[in-house]
Amino acid sequence: MASARLPNLGAGNYFGLGELYAAWKNPEIQEMALHTSLSALGYVDILRVPAPILEEHVFPFMETPTSTTMEIAGTPVADDALMEWAVEERFVNATRVMVIDLDRCVRCDDCVRACASTHGGNPRFRRHGRTFDSMMVANACMHCADPVCMIGCPTGAIHRSVEHGTVIINDITCIGCATCANSCPYNNISMVAIRNPDGATITDPDSGKPIFKATKCDFCDGQPGGPACVRACPHDALKRVHFQELNPAGMAT
Amino acid sequence: MIRRSALPFIVIGIATFAVVAWYARFTWLELGNPSIVTGYTLLVLMLMLGFFNIRKRLSMVPVGRTSLLLAFHVAAGLLAIALFWLHTGTLWPTGSYERILAVLFYLVSLTGILGYIILRSLPRRLTQTGIEVVYERIPAELGEIREKVEALTLECTEKTGSDTVAQHYIGTLNWFFRRPRFGLSHLVGGDAAGHWLRGPGGAARRYLNDVEKEYFDQILELGTLKILVDRHYACQDLMKKWLLVHVPLSMAVILVSIWHLLLVNVYAI
Numbered sequence: 001m002a003s004a005r006l007p008n009l010g011a012g013n014y015f016g017l018g019e020l021y022a023a024w025k026n027p028e029i030q031e032m033a034l035h036t037s038l039s040a041l042g043y044v045d046i047l048r049v050p051a052p053i054l055e056e057h058v059f060p061f062m063e064t065p066t067s068t069t070m071e072i073a074g075t076p077v078a079d080d081a082l083m084e085w086a087v088e089e090r091f092v093n094a095t096r097v098m099v100i101d102l103d104r105c106v107r108c109d110d111c112v113r114a115c116a117s118t119h120g121g122n123p124r125f126r127r128h129g130r131t132f133d134s135m136m137v138a139n140a141c142m143h144c145a146d147p148v149c150m151i152g153c154p155t156g157a158i159h160r161s162v163e164h165g166t167v168i169i170n171d172i173t174c175i176g177c178a179t180c181a182n183s184c185p186y187n188n189i190s191m192v193a194i195r196n197p198d199g200a201t202i203t204d205p206d207s208g209k210p211i212f213k214a215t216k217c218d219f220c221d222g223q224p225g226g227p228a229c230v231r232a233c234p235h236d237a238l239k240r241v242h243f244q245e246l247n248p249a250g251m252a253t
Numbered sequence: 254m255i256r257r258s259a260l261p262f263i264v265i266g267i268a269t270f271a272v273v274a275w276y277a278r279f280t281w282l283e284l285g286n287p288s289i290v291t292g293y294t295l296l297v298l299m300l301m302l303g304f305f306n307i308r309k310r311l312s313m314v315p316v317g318r319t320s321l322l323l324a325f326h327v328a329a330g331l332l333a334i335a336l337f338w339l340h341t342g343t344l345w346p347t348g349s350y351e352r353i354l355a356v357l358f359y360l361v362s363l364t365g366i367l368g369y370i371i372l373r374s375l376p377r378r379l380t381q382t383g384i385e386v387v388y389e390r391i392p393a394e395l396g397e398i399r400e401k402v403e404a405l406t407l408e409c410t411e412k413t414g415s416d417t418v419a420q421h422y423i424g425t426l427n428w429f430f431r432r433p434r435f436g437l438s439h440l441v442g443g444d445a446a447g448h449w450l451r452g453p454g455g456a457a458r459r460y461l462n463d464v465e466k467e468y469f470d471q472i473l474e475l476g477t478l479k480i481l482v483d484r485h486y487a488c489q490d491l492m493k494k495w496l497l498v499h500v501p502l503s504m505a506v507i508l509v510s511i512w513h514l515l516l517v518n519v520y521a522i
Contacts, residue, residue, distance in 0.1 A: 131385055
């Protein structure tokens, strides 16, 4: 029998409470099995609470839990398709994913132009990517909850902004080693040749080769008014959302 | 058809029209010239409409969301049409210069309304193709499809020793694969391209042996893909190029209106 994915559980969520409560409430039912299983997609910290503790200190004082997982298990497969797809493509890691509603997008590229004009003529994303139904997840940094690009940077140039929590690259300390670009599973970090204010490529004095640095969406860090791509879309087709809060009907909750 | 975000602006537009119309009538009752009120309001409105194009070019400046400005642009455009009729008092003015101005104004209004309909209807049709192609990449995509078709045709000829598929390609399919076709049909949502591919495009199939049929089916499959790319080309092309009519006409209306204002102030008042 094929298994279906249920919603992802994050910090603050619990697993198996409904079944344990039902077993405690109905002792005459001998076998109260879990109808779902749990799989970790990345690093995970689990606090396991033994059933006797719950039965003594929690269940007598709580209302009957609404078994969300069980309710969702009964929903049609098509309703879960988006989350299935997101897990398969590993987009559930995204905290600021660029989602484009293709039914609204007129393919004018105003978002790309806005990005380029905000970042010195160098756009930080491609209006292209995986599509699901009428949604496209564009090739822009998703500012992952668990960013593997930050592992191994020799100078710490790629880091998380203290103010906003976005993953950004310090252009001054980036040495262009491409460790982050190679680590990004979504291919959302590009290596670009840096240029002087006149537009000429800056070259290494010894080798004469152009100097490359890593570049990616910085969520317009430090720009008032939020990301330029969102502001520039005339049809409200482009949004930056936390993938787990994505609502396909209205694009974002 | 009109987005919900434009509705508040439309309500404000209706209220503005009511105020301007009332004030113009009040001016007329006071033996003043109501055209001064409606004319200057219309000019200010047209300058504000023109600002939308400038704002799009200054996307790095954080001055509000462009989607809100577009909603304003739509509502203000509709208000401008109503104010234009209020100002002229007729659908078709009498003076030659005013007629030129009216023609330009009507063309801008018409292209604006058509453009809005285009931008609201075509994206959904593109989504339904199931593929996404960046506009600038379309010629390359078509080139790749054509190369694959020609390679299959050559391979079929070499393998089977029969030139039926090759002759059909030269005589019929080459026309289809050479460049985007059936643009109008794609724009209106028709399936002329599919009809052609199933008809004249696939007519040679009955004369082919089993090996040739395998190659031919692959060619027709590429033809189906090309239809989708053609649809993207036709729709994206129109979504980009209607602005090449609307924007220059808008500039012309503003310039001709300013000259009209100068003439009125110099000679009529």
